[in-house]
Amino acid sequence: MKETATRIAGFKDSIFGTISKLAREHNAVNLGQGFPDFDGPEWLKDIAYKKMQEGHNQYAPFPGTVSLRQEVSNYYKDFYKLNYDPESHITISVGATEAIYLVITALINPGDEVIVLEPFYDSYVASIKMAGGIPIPVTMHAPDFSIDKNELEKSISSKTKLIILNNPHNPTGKVWSKEELIDVAHLSMKHDLYLMSDEVYEFLLFDGAKHIPTATLEGMYERTITVSSAGKTFGLTGWKIGWICANESITKAVRLVHQYVTFAVSTPIQEAVAEGLKKLPDYLPGFVELYKSKRDFFYKELRELGFDFQIPKGTYFMMVPISKKTNLKDVEFALKLIQERKVATVPPSAFYLKSSEGEKFLRFCFAKKEETLKLAALQLKGL
Ligand code: PMP
Ligand code: GLN
Numbered sequence: 079m080k081e082t083a084t085r086i087a088g089f090k091d092s093i094f095g096t097i098s099k100l101a102r103e104h105n106a107v108n109l110g111q112g113f114p115d116f117d118g119p120e121w122l123k124d125i126a127y128k129k130m131q132e133g134h135n136q137y138a139p140f141p142g143t144v145s146l147r148q149e150v151s152n153y154y155k156d157f158y159k160l161n162y163d164p165e166s167h168i169t170i171s172v173g174a175t176e177a178i179y180l181v182i183t184a185l186i187n188p189g190d191e192v193i194v195l196e197p198f199y200d201s202y203v204a205s206i207k208m209a210g211g212i213p214i215p216v217t218m219h220a221p222d223f224s225i226d227k228n229e230l231e232k233s234i235s236s237k238t239k240l241i242i243l244n245n246p247h248n249p250t251g252k253v254w255s256k257e258e259l260i261d262v263a264h265l266s267m268k269h270d271l272y273l274m275s276d277e278v279y280e281f282l283l284f285d286g287a288k289h290i291p292t293a294t295l296e297g298m299y300e301r302t303i304t305v306s307s308a309g310k311t312f313g314l315t316g317w318k319i320g321w322i323c324a325n326e327s328i329t330k331a332v333r334l335v336h337q338y339v340t341f342a343v344s345t346p347i348q349e350a351v352a353e354g355l356k357k358l359p360d361y362l363p364g365f366v367e368l369y370k371s372k373r374d375f376f377y378k379e380l381r382e383l384g385f386d387f388q389i390p391k392g393t394y395f396m397m398v399p400i401s402k403k404t405n406l407k408d409v410e411f412a413l414k415l416i417q418e419r420k421v422a423t424v425p426p427s428a429f430y431l432k433s434s435e436g437e438k439f440l441r442f443c444f445a446k447k448e449e450t451l452k453l454a455a456l457q458l459k460g461l
Contacts, residue, residue, distance in 0.1 A: 085208050092200055093428035097412070101422035106415075107454040110422040112248065112394060114445040118314035119354075119361070126350035138345040140337050142170025142321070146348040149355040150321050157358075158291050160299070162323045169332050170343050173318040174278045174307035179205045180339065181274050181303050181322060184331035185240055186211040193233055193241040195225060197249050197397075197429030197436055199276065202242050214238070215431040220399075220438070221388065223250045227261050234265065240272045241265075243292060246279040249426050249441040250397040251390020253287045256295075263295045272328075274303045278320075279393040281311045281362055284370050287391045293323070300325050308351045310394070311358075311365070313445075319343065319351045369394055369444075372451065376444040379455035394445040397426065399438055403461055407437040415440075419457045 091099075097110035108115070117123075134143075141147065147164035154160040162168050171177040178201050186192060188210030194202050196215045206213045216233050218225050243262055245254040266273045275292035283289055293302040307320035322332055354361070377389050377396065385398050404411050408425035415421045424443075427436035444451060 085210065089204065089207075093424055094200075097416075097422050097424055100413075100416050104416050104420060104422075106420040106422040107450055107457065108422045109442045109444070109446060109450075109454055110424045112310075112443045112445065113315040114313045114394075115450055116313070116447050118312050118317075122312055122314070122350060122354050125353045126346055129346040129349040134346045134349045136345065137342040138170075138348055140341050141333055142168065142343060143345060143348040143352065145352040146170055146319070146321075146355075149352040150323070153355050153358060154291075154323060158289075158294055160291060160293055160323075166326045167323055167329055169322045169324075169329055169336060170348060171320040171322060171336060172340050172343055173309060174276060174305050174320040175201050176336075176340060177305040177307070177320040177322045178202060178274070178276065179208075180332045180335045181305065181324075181328075182206055182209050182211065182240070183335045184328065185272060187239075189237060190239045191235055191237040193230070193238060193271075194431070195241075195243060196431060196433060197426050198242070199244060199248055200428060202276075203431065211239075212237070213431060215433075217430070217433040217435065218247075218250070218252070219433075220435050223247065223252045223397075224258065225262070227265070230262070231265055234269050234271070238269065238271055240274060242274045242276065244276040245292070246277075246282060246287075246289070246392025248279065248393055249395050249424065249429060251393045251395050253283060253392040254290070256290055259290060259292060259295060263292065263298050266301060267297050272301050272303060273298065274305060277304055277306045278310055280306055281358075281365065282369060282394060283392045284366070284373060285389075285391055303328055308354065312351070312354055313365070317344075317347050317351065319347055372444045372446070372448070375448065376442070376451045376455070379451065380442070383455065383458055383461060394443055396442045396444060397439050398442055400440055401438050408440055409437075412440055415458070419461070421454045421457050 094111040101108040147168045151164045182205040186209040190211045192206045203213045280289045303324040309315040412425040424441040430436040
């Protein structure tokens with residue numbers, strides 16, 4: 079038999095799939111893959127059902143339903159004073175993961191270099207490789223996961239075309255400061271680079287932290303491609319509705335790819351998400367409070383277990399240093415915890431290409447019922 083394509087050579091099962099499978103096999107509490115183990119809002123599920131009953135069941139327009147693109151446009155204007163035209167700037171995708179693939183496929187030629195700030199969401203590097211591009215890692219250094227401006231600039235070459243930034247940041251829970259964002263923005267303008275800003279956790283912010291979309295920074299509107307999705311915001315990760323906001327020519331290019339990848343996204347679910355976005359101002363305070371209480375609860379539990387780290391200001395992840403607890407590296411320690419303690423976490427070294435810093439941490443997801451978090455803490459006691 080002939081071999082499979084070289085563009086996927088070296089690809090393995092993703093760390094998320096691997097950990098979820100191990101968690102099932104060992105009957106472990108799963109604080110690995112990032113998804114809530116409780117359901118999303120009843121009112122929104124009711125709307126989705128109603129949309130199906132009302133007959134929104136055939137193919138949607140390729141760029142997304144008119145109502146969802148309009149509501150995406152409305153919330154960017156209302157929350158961030160950003161103007162995106164539903165017709166020429168907004169495209170709906172199957173979650174942010176398809177969005178990332180579309181943007182990279184639309185922009186990157188074989189041999190082009192893309193800066194990825196590590197630790198990174200794993201689909202960035204996979205999409206870059208499928209496009210024939212070359213990922214160039216720049217490390218966000220622990221403990222505050224900041225980047226060194228000079229290191230970033232030295233990584234830029236004549237072949238660099240795109241920087242990928244994620245804020246709020248998975249897996250560290252970091253919320254970038256305006257100054258830090260401006261440093262990256264300046265370099266992208268100085269070297270004429272596109273910047274893809276993955277903002278899927280834009281509403282999961284705590285302790286008064288404010289989301290600053292990269293596109294709002296001076297000079298960045300045209301060159302920023304913003305990616306987000308409804309999965310985290312509504313606690314319905316299985317709905318898989320994402321979007322891309324970009325200038326007209328990038329939007330055209332992205333849609334050319336999208337029409338041959340999925341061409342249309344679930345119609346009734348888009349219609350429901352449109353209604354959900356209308357209700358964001360009422361919905362968000364309770365949503366944030368719910369996750370804040372989970373974060374505070376689990377942080378306290380981990381501190382009591384002797385883990386020492388800063389409480390994250392965003393996302394539903396905690397990047398927890400393990401060196402006080404073990405001499406093992408992250409992967410071995412994560413396996414040990416699954417087998418011996420029946421608690422599954424994600425070993426973050428999977429999110430690094432260059433640095434070995436990830437070996438000193440585990441990522442815990444706290445988007446779980448209180449009883450799940452309690453059980454995990456109980457099973458970790460005496461570690
Ligand atoms: N970006 C980041 C940083 C993520 O953590 C995730 C995972 N949910 C995604 C993108 C993909 O989101 P979606 O489920 O909408 O594809
Ligand atoms: N975004 C989630 C996480 O980081 C899920 C990702 C996935 O399963 N591909 O865990």
